[in-house]
Amino acid sequence: MKWLDRLAPWLLAASLSLAAVDVAIWLAGASPWHVAKLAAAGAAGSAYGIAQTLAKATPLALTGASVAFALRAGLFNVGAEGQVAMGVLAAALLGPKIPAGFPWPIGVLLVACGSAAAGALLGAFAGWLKAARGAHEVLTTLMLNGLVAVLATWLYGGPLRFGAQVHTAPVSRGARIPSIEHVLPSLRGSALSYAVVLAVVVPFAARWYLDRTRGGLRIRALGASPQATRALGHSVLRTTVRTMALSGALSGLVGVHYVLGFKGYAEDGLGAGVGFAGIAVAMLGAGRPIATIMAAVLFGALAQGGLAVNAVVPSDTLLLAQSIVLVSVGAVVARELRARSRECAQ
Amino acid sequence: MKANLAAVVQAQSDVICPHSFDQRFARVFVYPRPSRMPLALDRVHKRYGEAKVLDDVTLALVPGRIRALVGENGAGKSTLVKVACGLIAPDQGEVRYDRTTVTGWSASEATQRGVGVVHQHFTLVDTLSVADNVVLGREPRRGPLGLFVDRAAARARVAKLGKEFGLEIDPDRAAGDLAVGERQRVELLRVLDGGARCVLLDEPTAVLSPQEIRSLLDVLRSLARDGAALMFISHKLEEVFAIADDITVLRRGRIVLDAPTKELDRDAVARAVVGGDVPTVSATRTSERDETVALALTDVVCEGLRSVSLELRRGEVLGIAGVEGNGQRALFEAIAGTRPVASGRIALAGSDATRRSTLERRRAGLGYVPEDREQTGLCAALSIAENLALGATDVAEGDAVLSDEALRAKALAVIERYDVRPQDPAALVLTLSGGNAQKILVARELERSLSVLLLAQPTRGVDLGAAAAIRRRVLEARDKGLAVLLVSSELDELRTLSDRVAVMFNGRIVATMPVERATDEALGPLMIGAETSRDSNTSADNQEARS
Numbered sequence: 020m021k022w023l024d025r026l027a028p029w030l031l032a033a034s035l036s037l038a039a040v041d042v043a044i045w046l047a048g049a050s051p052w053h054v055a056k057l058a059a060a061g062a063a064g065s066a067y068g069i070a071q072t073l074a075k076a077t078p079l080a081l082t083g084a085s086v087a088f089a090l091r092a093g094l095f096n097v098g099a100e101g102q103v104a105m106g107v108l109a110a111a112l113l114g115p116k117i118p119a120g121f122p123w124p125i126g127v128l129l130v131a132c133g134s135a136a137a138g139a140l141l142g143a144f145a146g147w148l149k150a151a152r153g154a155h156e157v158l159t160t161l162m163l164n165g166l167v168a169v170l171a172t173w174l175y176g177g178p179l180r181f182g183a184q185v186h187t188a189p190v191s192r193g194a195r196i197p198s199i200e201h202v203l204p205s206l207r208g209s210a211l212s213y214a215v216v217l218a219v220v221v222p223f224a225a226r227w228y229l230d231r232t233r234g235g236l237r238i239r240a241l242g243a244s245p246q247a248t249r250a251l252g253h254s255v256l257r258t259t260v261r262t263m264a265l266s267g268a269l270s271g272l273v274g275v276h277y278v279l280g281f282k283g284y285a286e287d288g289l290g291a292g293v294g295f296a297g298i299a300v301a302m303l304g305a306g307r308p309i310a311t312i313m314a315a316v317l318f319g320a321l322a323q324g325g326l327a328v329n330a331v332v333p334s335d336t337l338l339l340a341q342s343i344v345l346v347s348v349g350a351v352v353a354r355e356l357r358a359r360s361r362e363c364a365q
Numbered sequence: 366m367k368a369n370l371a372a373v374v375q376a377q378s379d380v381i382c383p384h385s386f387d388q389r390f391a392r393v394f395v396y397p398r399p400s401r402m403p404l405a406l407d408r409v410h411k412r413y414g415e416a417k418v419l420d421d422v423t424l425a426l427v428p429g430r431i432r433a434l435v436g437e438n439g440a441g442k443s444t445l446v447k448v449a450c451g452l453i454a455p456d457q458g459e460v461r462y463d464r465t466t467v468t469g470w471s472a473s474e475a476t477q478r479g480v481g482v483v484h485q486h487f488t489l490v491d492t493l494s495v496a497d498n499v500v501l502g503r504e505p506r507r508g509p510l511g512l513f514v515d516r517a518a519a520r521a522r523v524a525k526l527g528k529e530f531g532l533e534i535d536p537d538r539a540a541g542d543l544a545v546g547e548r549q550r551v552e553l554l555r556v557l558d559g560g561a562r563c564v565l566l567d568e569p570t571a572v573l574s575p576q577e578i579r580s581l582l583d584v585l586r587s588l589a590r591d592g593a594a595l596m597f598i599s600h601k602l603e604e605v606f607a608i609a610d611d612i613t614v615l616r617r618g619r620i621v622l623d624a625p626t627k628e629l630d631r632d633a634v635a636r637a638v639v640g641g642d643v644p645t646v647s648a649t650r651t652s653e654r655d656e657t658v659a660l661a662l663t664d665v666v667c668e669g670l671r672s673v674s675l676e677l678r679r680g681e682v683l684g685i686a687g688v689e690g691n692g693q694r695a696l697f698e699a700i701a702g703t704r705p706v707a708s709g710r711i712a713l714a715g716s717d718a719t720r721r722s723t724l725e726r727r728r729a730g731l732g733y734v735p736e737d738r739e740q741t742g743l744c745a746a747l748s749i750a751e752n753l754a755l756g757a758t759d760v761a762e763g764d765a766v767l768s769d770e771a772l773r774a775k776a777l778a779v780i781e782r783y784d785v786r787p788q789d790p791a792a793l794v795l796t797l798s799g800g801n802a803q804k805i806l807v808a809r810e811l812e813r814s815l816s817v818l819l820l821a822q823p824t825r826g827v828d829l830g831a832a833a834a835i836r837r838r839v840l841e842a843r844d845k846g847l848a849v850l851l852v853s854s855e856l857d858e859l860r861t862l863s864d865r866v867a868v869m870f871n872g873r874i875v876a877t878m879p880v881e882r883a884t885d886e887a888l889g890p891l892m893i894g895a896e897t898s899r900d901s902n903t904s905a906d907n908q909e910a911r912s
Binding site: 231232233234236237239240242243244246247248249250251252253254 | 701702703722723724725726727733735737740741742743744745746747751754755756758765766767769
């Protein structure tokens with residue numbers, strides 16, 4: 020019955036949020052049952068719907084893993100938004116430069132390294148500001164988000180504009196991730212690509228690094244006690260920079276999904292919002308890979324379902340659901356965790 | 366412990382008569398009449414999972430008497446206090462207060478009805494003043510509808526209370542600026558301000574210097590004279606015998622000894638605590654002393670230190686006596702490399718280490734056991750195995766990828782050698798009792814190849830058995846040539862372990878003497894700065910100690 024004990028708070032949180040969303044729908048003047056059916060059909064009722072849900076979940080799993088990673092060192096990276104934008108920008112810059120004749124796995128790997136490095140650069144800068152200059156990471160990462168957003172708008176509208184188009188030059192064939200529609204023709208037009216593999220692999224890889232390597236142990240030690248880290252002679256500066264760089268790299272990888280997998284180019288606003296949504300995913304996932312992936316899929320489904328119900332109620336109604344899920348899980352699960360840790364402390 | 370509550374109370378009320386009739390008569394008009402038996406536990410059981418933390422505990426606190434609760438780390442003392450003050454509900458049994466059954470009452474109810482607790486960890490708000498901290502939650506009001514806090518009244522109240530109980534402290538200072546001993550006084554003032562008639566103190570003396578302990582004990586005595594019922598937890602039998610009227614020994618959740626102090630002697634209590642003979646530590650050397658200098662400081666100046674020079678030889682323990690806050694921490698941090706040194710020279714094994722990083726010093730064989738175990742010493746949120754792995758300084762010692770089996774094996778070896786409980790390498794350090802956590806910290810350092818060990822408060826808050834085990838390990842390492850710089854607020858411990866004793870006062874070493882001459886009488890005046898530096902003697906002492 021242990022698993023039931025563990026599941027109970029989550030079920031409670033789910034039913035609480037369901038009830039709250041139903042009230043919201045009812046207030047908006049629609050039938051909750053009808054809207055629920057529509058949303059479910061839109062997000063999971065067809066192969067296309069499922070593919071869209073997964074495509075929307077892909078960046079969320081990456082940013083969720085990214086935020087959760089930094090949290091293990093006690094760092095709150097709210098800059099996933101800007102790091103994603105850096106990853107998108109790097110992919111848009113590097114993608115067209117890959118020779119068309121390149122085998123795509125190699126081309127994609129090269130661009131992915133660039134995207135990760137771009138995200139890492141931004142993260143590392145915030146880490147350095149924190150450890151060397153004492154600037155709090157929440158402030159700096161938040162500010163850098165705005166900086167990168169303005170930079171991207173200018174680049175996409177000016178220097179990087181592709182002829183008369185409002186987007187950047189198309190990515191070369193040597194760096195395009197094949198769409199899954201070649202395997203399943205019914206997915207035609209879906210945003211889903213093989214980049215979804217990243218969403219599965221990255222949360223596990225991040226957890227493995229933290230739990231099983233010496234570098235990961237030092238990151239967790241910093242999270243547990245900066246004073247102990249200092250007394251042990253480990254560099255707080257270096258560990259902070261490394262943590263934020265790696266966290267930023269995970270967010271940067273989102274560029275691979277959007278530019279190489281989905282659009283084939285970058286444009287203003289591509290990937291906006293997934294960085295902040297990643298914070299919510301990280302909270303729900305609490306550092307566990309499977310929970311992170313599940314939370315990403317849940318939020319992906321809510322976003323996709325929101326589109327499906329747009330004709331009846333505003334799609335924001337389901338966005339509201341995201342917030343309510345977060346609050347109720349926060350209330351119920353946090354209480355459970357506290358109780359458990361109190362018992363441990365005895 | 367089969368004796369029932371009635372018998373216990375009967376036995377104890379026979380001996381209550383700590384103050385004269387006149388005093389008592391006066392109290393009737395000033396205070397609510399003290400009840401004969403304010404707080405009692407009757408056959409209380411509490412278990413967490415499989416572990417019985419409290420097993421059939423029956424105990425009564427009586428007005429005017431001080432009860433000491435003694436036992437090893439993890440014996441259930443803190444749980445007992447928490448049950449008594451309503452923080453934890455017992456699984457079985459009753460809690461009674463003032464002749465009513467209050468089992469399962471809440472902590473705030475307990476506070477309101479006059480049960481006050483001074484917890485082991487301080488609960489003050491650092492940014493508030495002493496007065497604000499004391500009256501928090503019961504602020505005197507003024508203005509329309511009592512909208513404003515009457516600061517002046519609060520200050521006056523705190524000052525008056527302080528005078529009454531000998532706990533004088535400036536009510537305007539920020540709690541964050543206070544030294545540990547002063548913080549403790551504020552905690553106690555807060556409890557008294559709440560009108561507590563029954564005060565429970567969880568290891569109040571663990572972090573205090575000898576002087577502070579003495580003044581705290583005076584305060585407790587005067588509280589008892591005033592008719593309060595007191596219970597305090599302590600590992601130090603000396604103070605238990607100095608102050609307690611009754612002693613209760615808890616072992617693995619059961620009361621194994623419960624009697625008035627005058628019927629007991631120290632040996633009996635110590636034996637009851639450890640459940641057998643008390644392990645003794647003898648400082649007898651098994652190896653010759655060495656003349657090689659392992660650590661040398663020349664005129665080191667930094668924040669908190671005003672020019673310190675010392676020499677530590679291989680296989681030698683140099684104990685540092687002093688009231689806390691006289692530069693001991695600064696000294697250790699300067700040597701460890703976590704506090705920048707303004708001038709002077711620190712040499713490890715003959716080579717200059719003044720500008721070397723902490724990691725480089727650790728690689729050169731420096732070990733560091735800081736006094737602040739929870740924050741600076743260990744990573745409480747990580748497991749035993751992970752904490753031990755963090756001590757590694759050599760990159761070759763562990764690859765980038767950690768081997769789970771290797772970590773487990775290393776942790777199991779330490780757990781066995783140091784008798785750590787629970788015997789689980791994956792147990793988080795924050796779930797360990799203070800003594801077991803300290804063993805992990807000492808082991809993490811001693812299990813490396815060290816030449817110099819900085820050892821601060823090695824047995825603070827650690828029970829008798831564990832303390833003996835830690836001291837024995839340190840002496841073993843000394844016999845193998847380890848040089849130890851020891852700071853301890855327990856002079857007995859300093860004398861047991863040290864070859865020489867230095868006294869620190871106000872950021873300087875004011876005297877150094879061979880351990881044979883480090884009597885209380887010799888150290889006392891030096892520790893409080895009553896006797897100034899005896900430089901001429903000091904160098905002579907050094908010579909003597911070395912020869």
